[in-house]
Amino acid sequence: QREDLIFETGSTTKTGVDLPTPKGGMDRLGGVTRKKSVGLPGLSEPEAVRHYVRLSQQNYAIDLGLFPLGSCTMKHNPRLNEKVARMPGFADIHPLQPQSTVQGALELIDQLATWLKTLTGMPAVAMSPKAGAHGEFCGMMAIRGALMARGEIETRTRVLVPASAHGTNPATAVQCGFTVDEIKADARGRVDMEDLKSKLVDSSDIAGIMLTNPNTCGLFETDIREIADLIHEAGGYFYCDGANFNAIVGRVRPGDLGVDAMHINLHKTFSTPHGGGGPGAGPTVLSEALADFAPVPFVVEEDGVYHLVEQRSGEGSDAFGRLCAFHGQMGMFTRALTYMLSHGADGLKQAAEDAVLNANYLQSRLKKVMTPAFDGYCMHEALFSDAFTAEGIETLDIAKAMIDEGYHPMTMYFPLVVHGAMLIEPTETESKAELDRFCESLLSIAEKAKAGDESLKGAPYLAPKRRLDETQAARKPELRWSEPDKIAAE
Amino acid sequence: QREDLIFETGSTTKTGVDLPTPKGGMDRLGGVTRKKSVGLPGLSEPEAVRHYVRLSQQNYAIDLGLFPLGSCTMKHNPRLNEKVARMPGFADIHPLQPQSTVQGALELIDQLATWLKTLTGMPAVAMSPKAGAHGEFCGMMAIRGALMARGEIETRTRVLVPASAHGTNPATAVQCGFTVDEIKADARGRVDMEDLKSKLVDSSDIAGIMLTNPNTCGLFETDIREIADLIHEAGGYFYCDGANFNAIVGRVRPGDLGVDAMHINLHKTFSTPHGGGGPGAGPTVLSEALADFAPVPFVVEEDGVYHLVEQRSGEGSDAFGRLCAFHGQMGMFTRALTYMLSHGADGLKQAAEDAVLNANYLQSRLKKVMTPAFDGYCMHEALFSDAFTAEGIETLDIAKAMIDEGYHPMTMYFPLVVHGAMLIEPTETESKAELDRFCESLLSIAEKAKAGDESLKGAPYLAPKRRLDETQAARKPELRWSEPDKIAAE
Amino acid sequence: MRYLPLTPEDRKEMLATIGAASIDDFYTDVPEAARLGGKIAGLPDHQGELAVERHMGALAAKNRTASEGPFFVGCGAYKHHVPATVDHIIQRSEFLTTYTPYQPEIAQGTLQTLFEFQSQVAALTAMEVANASMYDGSTACAEAAVMACRVTRRQKVVLSGGLHPHYAAATRTVCEAQGIEVVQLAPGIDAELALAEAVDDETACVIGQSPNVFGTVTDLTPVADAAHEKKALLVSVFTEAVSLGMTMPPGEMGADIAVGEGQSIGNPLNFGGPYVGLFACSKKLMRQMPGRLCGETVDADGNRGFVLTLSTREQHIRRDKATSNICTNAGLCTLAFTAHMTLLGEKGLGHLAQLNHEAACMLADALEGVSGVELLTPRFFNEFAFRIPGDAGDVLEKLDGLGVVGGVRASRLYPGKGLDDVIIAAATECTSEADIKAYADALVKVLA
Amino acid sequence: MRYLPLTPEDRKEMLATIGAASIDDFYTDVPEAARLGGKIAGLPDHQGELAVERHMGALAAKNRTASEGPFFVGCGAYKHHVPATVDHIIQRSEFLTTYTPYQPEIAQGTLQTLFEFQSQVAALTAMEVANASMYDGSTACAEAAVMACRVTRRQKVVLSGGLHPHYAAATRTVCEAQGIEVVQLAPGIDAELALAEAVDDETACVIGQSPNVFGTVTDLTPVADAAHEKKALLVSVFTEAVSLGMTMPPGEMGADIAVGEGQSIGNPLNFGGPYVGLFACSKKLMRQMPGRLCGETVDADGNRGFVLTLSTREQHIRRDKATSNICTNAGLCTLAFTAHMTLLGEKGLGHLAQLNHEAACMLADALEGVSGVELLTPRFFNEFAFRIPGDAGDVLEKLDGLGVVGGVRASRLYPGKGLDDVIIAAATECTSEADIKAYADALVKVLA
Structure with a gap:
């Protein structure tokens, strides 16, 4: 799934807007004008729409499934x-x-x-x-x-x-x-x-x-x-x-x-x-x-x-x-x-309680395989350490494997006080059926992690992209598009 | 990509709306009331949103790419x-x-x-x-x-x-x-x-x-x-x-x-x-x-x-x-x-001309491998017969193979006067770059069809679903959801 | 032109590839006398978004919306609240900008929602099967009449005097072209009661409506019995889909075909269209249905999937022998219907129906309290007719002047039928108690 | 509760699985004295969509929109037309309901648009690199000041008298907390001219604005030269991004850091927020930038992809040593900006800028024609200040009474600075010739 950059498909002479014709002959800028071209590509409207719609499909989102990022509270966003x-x-x-x-x-x-x-x-x-x-x-x-x-x-x-x-x-x-x-x-x-x-x-x-x-x-x-x-x-x-x-x-x-x-x-x-x-x-x-x-x-x-x-x-x-x-x-x-106003005093309280209930439900089911970071009930998110994983398998691998199961990973390596932390927050807007499906997926990965299944190291396999090289990105930062020959010349 | 039916996930006691409490005690229906339950499942709003957003991603659409259905004119739909x-x-x-x-x-x-x-x-x-x-x-x-x-x-x-x-x-x-x-x-x-x-x-x-x-x-x-x-x-x-x-x-x-x-x-x-x-x-x-x-x-x-x-x-x-x-x-x-109003008299004419130009451009590029149904220029759509395909490969196979290339198939087997007709209408809202990409994809499939590549018969391989059994659907029509045991009992 | 991706250079290059000198080359088949020289006269050139939006906004501003104040107009279209989610869903690119799902491998989104829609409509009407929708309720009604003739091999249909007169007119248009005799019974508040007697041995079907255009709800079971005795069919019509959350549905009254308007679920008023026609029938009539049908099947891997099916009924296969010439459904309106219905569920629908009924009951109470008002509709759901002393048109105009859009004058639907003093008024969940009070107060003034 | 999928039965079952007696079990860590008994008093219970929409609609109806009539308010936020497509894109579920792209394999949509955004901002400002946005222009300005101090290891910043006073105030707040000295020059229509002289050997940066808050455009090259001579930095600010389609951009004036407000591209007025802060700088300062950065890389298969990068600058890694505590960007506003900019392209942007400038020129012509009006801004893009005889507040109030929202009184931004008779007025592509005429006519009446 490669989507070209607008700089590769657009052109500075193309535009996706229609504006009235300027009258001309008016200038009160006092000469403080732009000297060089801006270098901004334009696309016609159909091309622009497709660019963004296609790109959007490379994103995971709450509207597509459970988004268990601990500490981030990825709950339903009402359209109202x-x-x-x-x-x-x-x-x-x-x-x-x-x-x-x-x-x-x-x-x-x-x-x-x-x-x-x-x-x-x-x-x-x-x-x-x-x-x-x-x-x-x-x-x-x-x-x-x-x-x-x-x-x-x-x-x-x-x-x-x-x-x-x-x-x-x-x-x-x-x-x-x-x-x-x-x-x-x-x-x-x-x-x-x-x-x-x-x-x-x-x-x-x-x-x-x-x-x-x-x-x-x-x-x-x-x-x-x-x-x-x-x-x-x-x-x-x-x-x-x-x-x-x-x-x-x-x-x-x-x-x-x-x-x-x-x-x-x-x-x-x-x-x-x-x-x-x-x-x-x-x-x-x-x-x-x-x-x-x-x-x-x-x-x-x-x-x-x-x-x-x-x-x-x-x-x-x-x-x-x-x-x-x-x-x-x-x-x-x-x-x-x-x-x-939609929730009211009653609904807001219920929402908090359901968030806590959902988290505890996940904790109670997941702890069959995963290691809870602390004893007792949790509030709205459940925290696990990587103690249960086999040598060589780390939290990152579990997180990336979740992508192949159709889920966004949990928050990983935070908080810092827990080794290989996995922080899971389901929020109140998940149904029990969805939580059950999620538990089954995560438990199957956790079992693999426990068994030292090396295939986890290669995950994700099914995402729009495989694991990305973050080291290269940081070592030689390319923060903007440049003309290909300009890059080569550098 | 299986998305459960609302009848499988919802329940008649669940709802995704909040309504004021009825006052009760009013009845002017004269007894003409519903006797049996309706059997309509409800979902909470978050569940409903996900259901439809997920389902939507199983559709191809103009906003995702060229949609060359001849006679259907799948052009850009402005959001304005x-x-x-x-x-x-x-x-x-x-x-x-x-x-x-x-x-x-x-x-x-x-x-x-x-x-x-x-x-x-x-x-x-x-x-x-x-x-x-x-x-x-x-x-x-x-x-x-x-x-x-x-x-x-x-x-x-x-x-x-x-x-x-x-x-x-x-x-x-x-x-x-x-x-x-x-x-x-x-x-x-x-x-x-x-x-x-x-x-x-x-x-x-x-x-x-x-x-x-x-x-x-x-x-x-x-x-x-x-x-x-x-x-x-x-x-x-x-x-x-x-x-x-x-x-x-x-x-x-x-x-x-x-x-x-x-x-x-x-x-x-x-x-x-x-x-x-x-x-x-x-x-x-x-x-x-x-x-x-x-x-x-x-x-x-x-x-x-x-x-x-x-x-x-x-x-x-x-x-x-x-x-x-x-x-x-x-x-x-x-x-x-x-x-x-957006196009005006000038733009509407230009749109027609571009539609015709795009179709002729496709025709002129595709006829290198595919067989035009008739000589000469076309108007807004280009028509090909299946004369160029090898024995055993038919229009349907070419159409389904296009799905794997990321395109919606062209109109097939219409009009009836042309054997194995393939009717391709790009519309005016396609860019030249998009047309070129499309031609390359379709020509590569056409080459395979010419060579009798049997792999085409299994296409699509990459779509949300493989080829669907239309005969079964028509032979024993299931036009609505029924309770699983009710189906079994039939 | 923001919608046209080709640049002048592209055009030149493409002409060169084609080997054409200019765009004119492609239009040489046009008879010379008919070739236009320049631009078509009398139309403006293209305009930017801002200008277009302002033009259209100015037109929109000349209309009074149903949400602006007390509003009681019904008779086949109803002001209901549509959840924001519904509009979000139908604006999804993948639903909005796709075609009829003829390529099921990449159209399961549309197909599964159609399957769910059919299932919901069947449940709502208490019928065995439903199709994937018609243009609207009135055309669905016409199609039902023709289908009944096809099924029974008879050429006469009987229309109730309570059938929405636009539905009756649309049905007459279609029937008369096909040589089908149409018997139109006289309009009447409780006209469905006369239907059973109107069936004879030539009758293909009787078409009754509940709630009817005057709001009257009627148990059509006796009509069904009378029809079936003569081997005719009962076509049961509704224009207010919400009513089925509470009132007796076609399937419980023995209807063979149920048709109705689905606008009330998920679709805004839109000045009359697009709406969504609901069409359901018994399983044995399934293969005689008009329109699109979606069915369950499996793919090559054995996974459940959905396809359009029984297309041998349809025009693109059967041509002149098709069950109908219809070749679209109400796509997005269907999606809006099914999405709203999924949000409602049985619980929400029942609740919504009750709120509608209560609003109408309160309205009736309030108007009956106005001196000179005579309530005409004996049993109603969310709409009823009442008589006022004087001309309904005048009264409504005066009400309008007081900020109340008070309903439909019956004579607009039935000119020259002696209904000049009758108003048909509807209330829904959008009708507040303040609206009702405003109506009653205004009516007191107008009638004083 | 429509947003809560759990049913009472689900809750019971889940509690049983957990082994808890009731939901209260989870709250036993709360000190008893602080546990709430019932519901929080003083707040209503939940309401349906219709009721909520009516409540919010009633509030909305109490505001006068910028589209209702002649409207000339600017000073850091501008009424522009946003194409419908832009709003459609930012409402895509996949953009709207996703998180910061920390998992790049399933966030390329967000990441690629950020990379394109950064590239566009860099091009627009004529700077070498840009970040993925800040909260808004004012906070971007404050961050730039702090960054300049970090880079130069100096503790003094000089603010122009033409810098938007809210930007200056936000910058002062941040600087003063960190012990950075802030030198605020006196407000003035052409205040940027005084900047070059204000640089000394302790100065970390001078912050100038063009067009400034009075609309004056200024070539800051002399300021940059003066700053660089003292090894200080020039921070160049703009509040009207459209101006850069025509006026000299920060990069052409020798700015080291460019910051500005991006609202004008793609984002509605929103009563002041959310907006999108633009932040660009020279490549050598890149690693000192605050905020999120997206960079290009490859995935395990060698395909191009994008990731958030240089996060060692950020708080979640560096904690108390981070370049800033910022941990969001302006996500959707950024997307709106980049989508609108893609639709505009260089051609559309230049065109748009020209229309804005012409509208302002025509407005200036018209107002200069009103007796008593004195135009103050010597060089402007789409906004200027002018003096009227009398109190600007009174005049604006009277104009409002005549249906014209005439601009901002300078004393609202600079109370007690002797600017009581100054109005700042802006015109954009939304300003029609009729609007301009209405303004001039009304002003004639008011001043008569």
Whole structure:
């Protein structure tokens, strides 16, 4: 299945659009014009459609089957959400048009904020973060702002991060000017409380902790209240990575656990499409202690009129500033609110419970052959180590073999605290029949892995492509198309 | 690639919709209620989406590649047309709401009618036929009406139909109460004029002729004017099957050829989607002689107000009646008019010319190995016989082998006047590069067919399914799902 | 031209390969007198998307949509909610831009959905088999009449006075061309009751409708019995497919052929088309059915697969001896129907039917409360007729002025039949209580 | 619940398989005090599609769309026409519902489009390499500033007074957290002219914009020269990607890093997001880029394929030493951009740019004809600033009352900077001559 590049099939003189004829004779560019040709190939519309439709068929997708990527929450993306997002009243409005002409948009943001605050039990939310990692940044910047207000930003620079954390957590902490102090996991896959306490013996430099809960091992942090108390006593703040909020919606409110800030991945918990890697949206809920340190802009309602506050005026402003242009990922807000209204309070809770039930069902069936990383029930994802595999067969081989069975692989080698980790998250939108089929496929591969079946090393055999040479790609990066002879000449 | 049936995966207690709770306690059915369960399986939305997305991937489509079905005109279907058809102002209006509330819809019908009349050079058009064959029926019923008005319906019952005609032509003639008299093709693939003339020696029972032009051999009927004259002199009418109008738009107007009635397949010439077999639309243009015999309803404009005439009142009415409920395939009208406006008079002509150029290009390249059915240039499709194949290899084998090359087969065994016919229509929306790739694939198969390569008999090897047993399907028809034990019990 | 991939250079090169001097060479068979010189006059040149969209958008904006306010128009087409998923599915390239599945190896997507569609229609109508759809309900009705004549070798069909008059007209058109006698009974709210008596020994079939065009639901079992006694067939018609979730289906009334309109499931109003005709019958009549049929079989590897079958009935094989000249089905509308039906399932369909019925009951209650209104339909599902003092056309126009699209005046369907004071109104799951109140309030005003 | 496939029986059976008594068993790790009893209060229960659509539709109806009438708002987001094909493509299930292409064997669709996107962005900006997109233009700008500091090992960035103030604010936020000094030059219509002088030996980069927020196009070559002389970098910003079809691109001006907003190609206004940040740089800086990169390679059979590459820069590998914490791109917006760009091609892009420029020229002509109006932007592409006598907010409000959305008041972007009488107005291919006339006529009335 080779699909030529547009640079190979298109031409700079071809176009797939028809535009009116320019009038000519107008020029106010003052000579600041493009000198060289752009080198952009065009295709007629039929050719372009085929190019993308053919390419699309080289992708696996939720709409084709179970997509068990742990920590990614690949659940069904309702088409109603797509329809609503395309209503001209949402899609065709400009972020800078007069506020009186976008009252519905501002009201929508306000409604979504209310849902998020209510579901998390938190008093405030910053809506503008553009993705989960951006929400982390927002939350840590709010902590930074609070520390500044306390005059302690110079001294409180240490952030505790568990070894099992998403890579974004330490990266974010550093970007906010903090240093990272890693805390260990215990044998139960949770924060090692002894290690944590030892890190807090001298707490004068503690800015806070970044903790995922349920954590990346798919487990609820049993000591979370104690952790929160310890951090607060130490003078720090509790940032909770909300990537796994989907497991507990309606069962627990992060606000009741002592959380000070938490981002919410709308594409995980509230089903906005992953889209091959974005766009995301990461609204970040904040505690009383941090609420004043939220960035601009935000929406306030007064007598039924919605105002968008774009600047915090005056000297006393605590806002840390602005995260990005305009007001946030409106297109994702429409989808998320549509999803919430569709589920309601009852459905959201049921969804969380079904996600957890599905994961435990998989865990209980798969552990017949595979090695669970930890004892006991899991939350919304089941974690296995590679302990059960024969010498020479590794997690990667199992993952690639799943492709031949018609499935997307699970998350592999994450979290780092488990050897050869396989993290499986089915989500609530899988039927029992689909889970059973999946278990049978995976168990048959696992049996082969246990038996040391070398054929796994060659998988996938049936995918659009065989295993790709990532080393070559990194060694001599070709990041764009070049004329063939230009490549040869290099 | 097995996809279970919804009857195997769904259940009557499952549903993929959420509806408000009924109030209960209301019943005005008077006891005329359903007694037995319906037996309809339901699926949750995620399951349903997957079912159809997976099934869709078992289809070949224009959006995936060249679809060279002769006589079917599988051209690009612009997405703009789909978008426009879904505008609420078109999709969400009822055929029986007050005419004052649907003026835009009536105007649209009027505009489309104007385009059709102008392009064909005909004075009238009946818009309500729901498909090409329905348009044939409309046209032949108008002829019937005219003959009735002349008091000759009892005597004029014979309709001439060339042997190469689409099967719908004779079927339609019979449905309109006529008998069919077949005329031969000559060695040039056109109407045999001698045979025709011999059929007209006694012309008192002649109702008319049904002729496709360009004809189903992909050739323009050179004697068309003479044929028209002969038929008219004989007291009959000239029905032209407009299936191949796409080859001549902007180059010839059927009205200038003496045509009395012609249907236009909006899905062929004007790109409304084929949709796996419909819906079609077959507006039928009529000459002065037949204009009064058009069916209801029709649109008339008066002082900028559009009226839908739904009944021909009074005794003097010539309309033959009504073809169907309501006013025609509005959803197809929106698409066709969008297509026409996009192309304009210049683009429609260019499209016809490119269609003919593409077909001749294929013919000239393919005839190196394959046997053209007739000499000379073709119009929009190229016709080959199986004369070049080795003993034992037939057209079907070539067709199925094309599937393995990633193409949909051409039309096979039609028209009937050519042995093992292969009718190839590329359409104007194929690029030269695509045509070249196609030629190479088909020529390689043709070489094998010439050499008697037995492997062709097993093709396709790479499709979602191997050759299907059509005999079994017809011998013991299973037209619906039944409970497995119910089948066994039979 | 955005849809035309050939460049001027391509064209030149291709002409050279062919050995033609210009495109004109291919058109030399056209009689000279008929060759067009330049462009066809009177039509504009090509336009970009933006311009076309604006043109069409301006036309669309001149229409009032059924969702804009209280809306009660039915009589053969119904405003229902279509799940977003359905439209997504029918827009899949692989369904939208493919042809009739004549090459089953690469058309299982279309074929399996047709098989499932047939199975669903058979279940819905409680009939034994169904075809892969017809153009719409009215043409399906006409085909049923002709088929009944073919089966019984008789030449007379009886049409109920409750049959949708467009269906009756379409059936008359087809029958009269074939010399079939059509007996049209007088229109009436409860006209199906008169059907049993109208059957005689020459009758090929009687065609009754439930719910009929006035909304009346009727158990046609006595009609079936009367017909069968005379060796005639009962053709049972419906225009509101949702009604079958609740009311007695053709199969339970002894119908030999069931035909109906499937628009209500999965398809928008579309100003009357395209819709999807449902056609079902008893197994023994199977080989006399018109239209496309999909059947189960196996492939060369023994795997289950589906194909179009019994095509010896069809025009492309049988030519002048075909059962019908039909050679398409309602493809995408069929897909929309089956996808929506799969989402509904029996549970959702029953639920949906109940909501429709309740909305109509509430509407009836509200309108009966308006002084001067007389409810005419004795038993109904989601639609009924009522009499008002005065001309229905005037009343509807005034209602329109108050923002209420109040239904269909019976005289639009039956001009000159003394039904000038009758309105037929429908309610569905889209009808809110506020809509109903708005109607009643407006009617009070109009009739005051 | 239509999205939940498990039935009550499934749940019971699964619990039994697991050996759990109830779903509560899985939540025993939750501290008792934090376990919620019933449902969360204050939120409604689930609703059907129709109800949800009506709720959302009612909100949508409270907004005035950019297509409703004359509309001239720009300043970083532009109303352009998006071909229907683009939306069809991004709604393909296989693109819409897939993940980041970490498993390249089954993600070549996404990967090849990213490779093509990168190639297009590089060509458009006339830079050597580009990444697979950032959240939006403003965050791309912030990342560029940080990258420049990383590359130069300096801690000071200079922001032009013509840089979109939201971009400047987002950049300040990121920089200040990392101890990077930000020098913000005063806002000004032709502020880029002051940039060259602002570079010193501590400067990591200067960030200039063309066309800038007032619409002014500027050849930044002198700025690049000045920066390079001090071993600093030039970051060249644009917010209107269409301008690059006509105006001098970053690569021709000597920029080291080019960042911009890609919304104008393929993406609707969406009230400000999601958009797509474009990020390109010279090849020697490649390994310092933030974000996702797609590269060409071969598979085990030697066939060309694409993979995400150089991931050692990224957070999931490098953790606290990553070049950025970003771990998504703008996926679907990227796809929309690349699909629209493929339809345009160089020819279409140039044509589109010209139409935009002409619309703005005609608008400028028309407004300059209004007494009291002073055009401020000396050189522009499709947007410019002008001064009116009086308060811009008042004037825009009055224009709104006359049906014209006349642009952005400069004081909304720069409160308290003495720009209260300045309006920034944009025109695009969607702006008709009638729109322009309507604007001029309305302005005459308002200023009268």
